[in-house]
Amino acid sequence: MRYRGGKKALKVFASSRAASHGFSLVEIIITLSVLVVALVPLLRLMSSQAVSARDIRDHSIVMNLVEGQLHKYICIVNAANASSSICLVKEDITSEIVADHKGELGSLVNSLQMLVTVQVCPECPDHAYEILVEATWEKVKKFHLYTVVAERDSTTPDTGKLE
DSSP states (O other): OOOTTHHHHHHHHHHHHHHHOSOOHHHHHHHHHHHHHHHHHHHHHHHHHHHHHHHHHHHHHHHHHHHHHHHHHHHHHHHSOSSSOOOEEEEEOHHHHHHHHHHHHGGGGGTOEEEEEEEEOTTOTTOOEEEEEEEEETTTEEEEEEEEEOOOOTTSOOOSOOO
């Protein structure tokens, strides 16, 4: 079986293809559409991972701040005289936190709110104090810690030792 035009026709076809040195518009469009179909799910995954990483970072920062404030108010209760009474109900300490930790808060500076409640525990027979530190950020995310601290006896000197 012979081709019409013989070797000359094949040579003309090969030389015209080699002389073009490029891709046709159809080839480019097909290649780009395949890339888009492959890359879109990867980009979505990367963006959701970035959001998750930011949420984890924010939660860690808030958790550390709340723990620090809880410890601070435990120390205040322990240092207070037994005759004095401490009562803070939903006291907003946000401005104090932002002033003390502004460089560490990052994007939390604008959305963080911290409240502290320190009051005598009505259910405790020894007049212990209950301490609640609450944090809210981005209006929907919340974290809180709660503890009960026994009231110190003012007649017992503080030796710094556990008995």
